[in-house]
Amino acid sequence: MNLHDAARRLPDIAVLRDHCRGLAVxxxxxxxxxxxxxxxxxxxEDGPQSAWLRHRDGRWLRVDFCEAGALLHWHKEPGQGxxxxxxxxxxTLRPILHEVRCDCLADPxxxxxxxxxxxxxxxxxxxxxxxxxxxxxxLRCLTDRSPERARRFATKxxxxxxxxxxxxxxxxxxxxxxxxxxGLNPALDLTDLGPDLASAQYPLTMRLPLVRxxxxxxxxxxxxxxRPRLASPLQPVTTSVVSSxxxxxxxxxxxDRPRHDLELFRRRDASGxxxxxxxxxxxxxxxxxxxxxxxxxxxxxxxxxxxxxAVDSPHGALLTASYPADDGSAWLASSKDHNVPQPxxxxxxxxxxxxxxxxxxxxxEELLTVVQTRSRRAxxxxxxxxxxxxxxxxGGGFRVNWQDxxxxxxxxxxxTASFPRAGGAWTVRSKDHQISSPCTIDAFAVCLKSSFVxxxxxYTVRAWTDFTESEGSPVxxxxxxxPLSPSGYVLTGMGAxxxxxEPGSLLWQLEPTTDGTTPGVRAGAKHHGQWSAATxxxxxxGIRLQRS
Numbered sequence: 001m002n003l004h005d006a007a008r009r010l011p012d013i014a015v016l017r018d019h020c021r022g023l024a025v026x027x028x029x030x031x032x033x034x035x036x037x038x039x040x041x042x043x044x045e046d047g048p049q050s051a052w053l054r055h056r057d058g059r060w061l062r063v064d065f066c067e068a069g070a071l072l073h074w075h076k077e078p079g080q081g082x083x084x085x086x087x088x089x090x091x092t093l094r095p096i097l098h099e100v101r102c103d104c105l106a107d108p109x110x111x112x113x114x115x116x117x118x119x120x121x122x123x124x125x126x127x128x129x130x131x132x133x134x135x136x137x138x139l140r141c142l143t144d145r146s147p148e149r150a151r152r153f154a155t156k157x158x159x160x161x162x163x164x165x166x167x168x169x170x171x172x173x174x175x176x177x178x179x180x181x182x183g184l185n186p187a188l189d190l191t192d193l194g195p196d197l198a199s200a201q202y203p204l205t206m207r208l209p210l211v212r213x214x215x216x217x218x219x220x221x222x223x224x225x226x227r228p229r230l231a232s233p234l235q236p237v238t239t240s241v242v243s244s245x246x247x248x249x250x251x252x253x254x255x256d257r258p259r260h261d262l263e264l265f266r267r268r269d270a271s272g273x274x275x276x277x278x279x280x281x282x283x284x285x286x287x288x289x290x291x292x293x294x295x296x297x298x299x300x301x302x303x304x305x306x307x308x309x310a311v312d313s314p315h316g317a318l319l320t321a322s323y324p325a326d327d328g329s330a331w332l333a334s335s336k337d338h339n340v341p342q343p344x345x346x347x348x349x350x351x352x353x354x355x356x357x358x359x360x361x362x363x364x365e366e367l368l369t370v371v372q373t374r375s376r377r378a379x380x381x382x383x384x385x386x387x388x389x390x391x392x393x394x395g396g397g398f399r400v401n402w403q404d405x406x407x408x409x410x411x412x413x414x415x416t417a418s419f420p421r422a423g424g425a426w427t428v429r430s431k432d433h434q435i436s437s438p439c440t441i442d443a444f445a446v447c448l449k450s451s452f453v454x455x456x457x458x459y460t461v462r463a464w465t466d467f468t469e470s471e472g473s474p475v476x477x478x479x480x481x482x483p484l485s486p487s488g489y490v491l492t493g494m495g496a497x498x499x500x501x502e503p504g505s506l507l508w509q510l511e512p513t514t515d516g517t518t519p520g521v522r523a524g525a526k527h528h529g530q531w532s533a534a535t536x537x538x539x540x541x542g543i544r545l546q547r548s
Contacts, residue, residue, distance in 0.1 A: 003126035009143040010124045012487035013070045020051035021200040022171035028196035029184045038157040041200040053138045061138040072115040146468040146482040261296045269544035270488025273356045278512045286343035294330035297352025305351035305395035305493040306331025307510035312526045315340040318414040318506045323397035323444045357454040371445040379438045380431040385445035387424040392461045395446040395493025396426030402439045411437040414506045419495030458548040464489045470536040476527045478536035483520035489542030496523035497537045505534030
């Protein structure tokens with residue numbers, strides 16, 4: 001990872017600042033002595049704020065936040081000499097340096113004043129494409145903001161195991177309790193943390209959740225203003241070509257459904273125009289194979305993303321499909337046991353989207369496109385569906401065609417990867433396992449026009465994509481989870497990749513999550529029949545509209 005890679009993976013300034021605040025309080029709980037901590041956060045009297053991450057060998061990373069923007073730079077003991085900062089970069093960097101009163105460019109111990117972002121900019125800038133000057137583990141704490149990464153960093157530094165849910169609670173800036181603090185450090189209570197909580201500006205009272213749960217909404221709760229619900233499902237896509245989404249038919253209103261697809265949460269983007277909601281539908285009986293179990297979205301929405309969960313024990317059932325229905329009304333999921341009987345109940349998840357000022361008909365006819373591409377027949381098939389020009393990738397899916405055509409060697413081919421690929425494509429992979437069973441696999445790339453007009457105003461789609469790896473060394477049952485950036489993005493897609501190994505690890509879980517405020521993604525994989533350790537990556541995709 002070079003500096004430009006790191007710049008692309010850093011979040012908005014406010015998100016990074018909040019993450020640093022949560023990390024600082026976690027470290028304050030684990031290590032009461034400030035001088036021995038590996039992370040801290042401080043606020044000066046005149047406003048600027050600073051966060052530090054430190055390595056045992058003396059390398060350290062500092063992030064300064066101010067009204068002009070934010071600056072991230074690295075140092076080391078002893079010094080390594082000054083870096084060369086381009087003149088055009090200095091024009092934007094100097095106001096930040098002046099406001100935070102940082103003389104890092106004159107510091108003989110400076111390794112790199114590497115990354116900065118101006119207040120009104122939508123991206124971080126880097127001095128060059130060199131490797132980061134700091135220990136990669138320090139930088140990963142900021143580019144990978146998952147609780148798994150935060151726990152791994154803290155555990156290695158202090159040698160104390162941390163409860164993952166407690167870490168998730170802290171970096172989510174949720175109010176502390178004595179029980180949570182005692183669970184991480186029995187020698188402390190909330191009163192001991194007063195100065196540290198004040199320094200990190202950690203919230204002390206309960207914040208209202210940004211995500212609405214249907215289960216918490218009663219008859220007296222305020223409802224969204226009613227809007228016309230245009231029922232216009234999508235036209236079937238065609239293999240290896242770009243297909244526009246077309247309307248036809250009529251769908252039932254959500255309240256009229258004869259079945260119960262539970263809405264898990266709903267959220268609007270920063271523009272207030274895009275709404276996405278996540279729906280769940282679970283099978284009501286056990287069986288060994290499921291084909292195209294669908295989670296439906298509201299009739300005024302289009303299914304743009306989704307996932308599924310089978311089971312990982314006692315033997316396990318694995319995923320074979322997670323892709324959009326032809327008519328856009330649902331996200332379809334399939335699963336199967338393999339070699340060993342495993343009756344199970346599959347759960348499907350769907351992400352529905354609607355845009356204020358855009359009819360569902362226009363959304364499917366003009367703005368949304370699904371690209372479907374099929375691989376060659378192989379024991380380990382793989383393929384990528386590429387994003388057409390003028391479009392933005394917002395999600396994707398896969399379908400393993402292990403039963404097509406029916407044959408004597410259709411023993412089963414199982415998904416191992418479905419994720420966004422750099423350069424604008426959705427990549428999918430699968431494999432037969434222990435028994436030969438070659439087949440094809442389909443990749444689905446869900447794409448939205450990169451800019452369009454709403455009520456006479458032009459808007460640009462801003463996309464956010466990030467991933468995280470499973471914690472620690474490769475294991476037989478890897479899992480990974482990460483939250484969506486809370487800076488105005490809505491969840492649109494999910495991905496996972498079990499890094500190739502032999503005999504191999506297979507996907508059994510890809511589902512949306514929420515902690516009550518921030519949506520996210522969780523993925524799971526497992527070995528099957530033969531011991532095989534692997535690393536798993538999970539992806540989250542989100543978008544927001546910005547007026548041009």
